[in-house]
Amino acid sequence: xxxxxxxxxxxxxxxxxxxxxxxxxxxxxxxxxxxxxxxxxxxxxxxxxxxxxxxxxxxxxxxxxxxxxxxxxxxxxxxxxxxxxxxxxxxxxxxxxxxxxxxxxxxxxxxxxxxxxxxxxxxxxxxxxxxxxxxxxxxxxxxxxxxxxxxxxxxxxx
Ligand code: INI
Numbered sequence: 001x002x003x004x005x006x007x008x009x010x011x012x013x014x015x016x017x018x019x020x021x022x023x024x025x026x027x028x029x030x031x032x033x034x035x036x037x038x039x040x041x042x043x044x045x046x047x048x049x050x051x052x053x054x055x056x057x058x059x060x061x062x063x064x065x066x067x068x069x070x071x072x073x074x075x076x077x078x079x080x081x082x083x084x085x086x087x088x089x090x091x092x093x094x095x096x097x098x099x100x101x102x103x104x105x106x107x108x109x110x111x112x113x114x115x116x117x118x119x120x121x122x123x124x125x126x127x128x129x130x131x132x133x134x135x136x137x138x139x140x141x142x143x144x145x146x147x148x149x150x151x152x153x154x155x156x157x158x
Contacts, residue, residue, distance in 0.1 A: 009152030013046035033139035040143025063102025070110030
């Protein structure tokens with residue numbers, strides 16, 4: 001049976017302050033994710049001056065940076081962007097695993113939505129496909145998700 005009241009976050013970005021943290025490792029991929037995220041935010045009405053972009057060396061550095069930004073109270077939502085590619089490294093599982101775990105922890109501890117825009121793929125080609133080449137742009141998708149989640153949390157708390 002359908003519930004009487006369904007709550008979903010709106011996809012309108014007006015008035016929202018969004019932070020993006022981008023890992024520079026595999027920057028061919030992550031700069032494309034960043035372009036997608038910025039155009040997604042703009043398309044949904046987030047003001048350019050309400051967006052802060054921070055760049056860090058790699059996916060390993062994402063959790064601490066996001067946690068620090070989340071704790072400032074200056075952001076309604078955050079986006080993590082990165083690309084961990086299995087072919088590049090024997091410690092793929094550590095980097096990808098710790099990034100995922102740490103990003104989740106940053107979100108739960110701060111109660112600020114943090115969107116997981118970190119690609120974990122076997123090849124560079126698979127990553128490029130998901131960064132605008134063939135299968136959409138996960139950065140653009142991340143922008144829509146952060147807006148939806150920021151609006152949802154605002155509504156749930158009001
Ligand atoms: N960082 C990534 O973002 N993606 C990778 O694929 C990657 N590989 O392959 O090693 C990677 N390593 C760097 C890591 O994130 C840290 O920047 C580095 O270990 C310094 O702390």
